[in-house]
Amino acid sequence: MLRGLMTLSLGITVLAAGTVQAATPLDGVWLFDNAPSYPGVTMVQLSSDGGKPRGVVTTAWYGPMEMRNLVIQGEKATFELRNLNDKDHATRQWTALLAGKDLKLSGDIWYAHVEQSGGHGTAVDARARTFKTTVLPPLGSLPPDGLAKTPPMGWSSWNKFAEKIDDKTVRAMADALVATGLRDAGYVYVNIDDGWQGTRGPDGAIRPNEKFPDMKGLADYIHARGLKFGLYSAPGPKTCAGFEGSYGHVQQDAKTFADWGVDYLKYDLCSGEWFYDDADKVQRAYYEMGAALRATGRPIVYSLCEYGRFEVGSWGRKVGGHLWRTTGDITDDYATMARIGFDRNGRAEHAGPGGWNDPDMLEIGNGGMSHDEYATHMTLWAMSAAPLMMGHDLRQSSPEVLKMLENREVIAVDQDALGVQGKAVRREGATEVWTKPLADGAVAVALFNRGEASVTMTATPADVGLETVQAVRDLWAGVDLEASLKVFAVPEHGVVLLKVKGR
Incomplete structure (x- = not known):
């Protein structure tokens, strides 16, 4: 995060007499109480002092979010917020509009449209609402611990x-x-x-x-x-x-x-x-x-x-x-x-x-x-x-x-x-043949039909990685079949799962 954007002097000029003068009507700290749970905007800080406007939206979900492409014109600010949850719409448009003594904030982020009104706050308020960022440790490498030897x-x-x-x-x-x-x-x-x-x-x-x-x-x-x-x-x-x-x-x-x-x-x-x-x-x-x-x-x-x-x-x-x-x-x-x-x-x-x-x-x-x-x-x-x-x-x-x-x-x-x-070894149209080698030397074979109608399917010894087939069991039916990879009827959106032994 840009720590300079979170300083308490954002958007104000401190005069020798101790008074504060804002560069625009929008400058300063704005506090938002009773915020919607998402994204939980609690504070807006705006500054146009020095010629280039800057701003931060502080939220409960994402902490301080830097305003991008910020433009302040009179009593209205337009800006973008980065939106990492939606990769197809990486930024979302927001506005902040002065309405009397309140700042009306509106914009979209991820799945929510936000409309909130807030009032002026002080530097003390800003300190209380400043999001406390943490620092990640250096990346390390942990050795195996013997857990999850098979899928949980x-x-x-x-x-x-x-x-x-x-x-x-x-x-x-x-x-x-x-x-x-x-x-x-x-x-x-x-x-x-x-x-x-x-x-x-x-x-x-x-x-x-x-x-x-x-x-x-x-x-x-x-x-x-x-x-x-x-x-x-x-x-x-x-x-x-x-x-x-x-x-x-x-x-x-x-x-x-x-x-x-x-x-x-x-x-x-x-x-x-x-x-x-x-x-x-x-x-x-x-x-x-x-x-x-x-x-x-x-x-x-x-x-x-x-x-x-x-x-x-x-x-x-x-x-x-x-x-x-x-x-x-x-x-x-x-x-x-x-x-x-x-x-x-x-x-x-x-x-x-x-x-x-x-x-x-x-x-x-x-x-x-x-x-x-x-x-x-x-x-x-x-x-x-x-x-x-x-x-x-x-x-x-x-x-x-x-x-x-x-x-x-x-x-x-x-x-x-x-x-x-396991993985697919053959795909033809809407059908897929998958194989998975097993610890006892057998191979699990799945015949998948992704289509909208029943089809007939088969797997060859070459698909399974065997020269000859010695035993075949239908695992869903729980029955042994003849020792060959014959033709199977596979229903729409259905599957036949086999365990095949051979050499």
């Missing part, structure tokens, strides 16, 4: 509940994991995503909000059921849902998480995009939390959620990561799931024991796709050695959904000890 499996709250999550629901999800058999199938993490954070105490320690009266007690409840406990935070001042992030409190938060008994942390870039806008800063931001988690001495799986920026798979392990998002958020529809799973699933060479490409959580059970589309979803994630984090209400799992999620043979493809991420 469990449940996360966001896809179904978003920020409307509470202690009672999380306990119910833990109970459901046990009662349904999902825990015994390998789904052991119970992860609270965004929405649990409250305010910070006088010592700066993060406290949960009223929906989570005892976070340590909740962790104990989850652990007592043979499960692991996960939380969510962000390197910026605010999380994606507008709750308290870890900015300026990274080491303190890591210790708090460890003290509560956290086993998994998802760290979501969100408002940190403003502060950490290039590869070096993003890597150092994620390294800072990775090092802080290691320093606690508690084994904590570290999930990097920065949407695949800056080829994260090439450096995710070095900053302590065990999985890293390769894309933006999934939604419960075939088009989005397929785009992510087929085209945004990360480079295979980055995946392996201790570090995994993460195409986001599972939508199976949320109702937006057909049975065949969900089978494609599960197969894509298994073939990609992706983390399997369910995202539906486990209490409402139908027998069909449970049968799909608990298919041990499909899970085994995902959890295979060799840790190789």
Whole structure:
């Protein structure tokens, strides 16, 4: 940040007699109370003293934001603010207009249109509202810690509940994991995503909000059921849902998480995009939390959620990561799931024991796709050695959904000890043939039909990398087939998943 833009003398001339004279009617400090939660504008500072106008908008989400292309004409200022969340619209237009004694501010940023009115403030007010910036540590490299030898499996709250999550629901999800058999199938993490954070105490320690009266007690409840406990935070001042992030409190938060008994942390870039806008800063931001988690001495799986920026798979392990998002958020529809799973699933060479490409959580059970589309979803994630984090209400799992999620043979493809991420070996029109070598010498083969009508497909021994085929098993049907790669009927948006042995 340009520290000169945050000085308290911005926009005013101090006279010998101690009075203050503004260069234009807009110059000075403007305070905004009762601001909308996003982006949370709290102060505007304007100056045209010296000929070149300058200005800063201070927000709760992004801290001090320098005005760009600022023009002051009479009682009106026009300017642009950088908008890193929307790459197609990197700047947004704003105006500040004097209306009587108030400054009316309006503009767009990311998903919101902002209109606020504020009044003049003093240098003392400016000091109170000045955003306290922090300095990132130098980039280091953390050694492997032996965690996440296979892709993590469990449940996360966001896809179904978003920020409307509470202690009672999380306990119910833990109970459901046990009662349904999902825990015994390998789904052991119970992860609270965004929405649990409250305010910070006088010592700066993060406290949960009223929906989570005892976070340590909740962790104990989850652990007592043979499960692991996960939380969510962000390197910026605010999380994606507008709750308290870890900015300026990274080491303190890591210790708090460890003290509560956290086993998994998802760290979501969100408002940190403003502060950490290039590869070096993003890597150092994620390294800072990775090092802080290691320093606690508690084994904590570290999930990097920065949407695949800056080829994260090439450096995710070095900053302590065990999985890293390769894309933006999934939604419960075939088009989005397929785009992510087929085209945004990360480079295979980055995946392996201790570090995994993460195409986001599972939508199976949320109702937006057909049975065949969900089978494609599960197969894509298994073939990609992706983390399997369910995202539906486990209490409402139908027998069909449970049968799909608990298919041990499909899970085994995902959890295979060799840790190789599968990939497409042949694409023809709307069909794709994927293969994934397995630790026992067999090969998982997926025949995907992305088209709108049923088709017949086959795979050749050459596709599979074998000279001869000795055994074929249909993993979704759970039956052994004749030892040949015959023609298979694959429904629209559907899949056939095979395990092939040969030599």
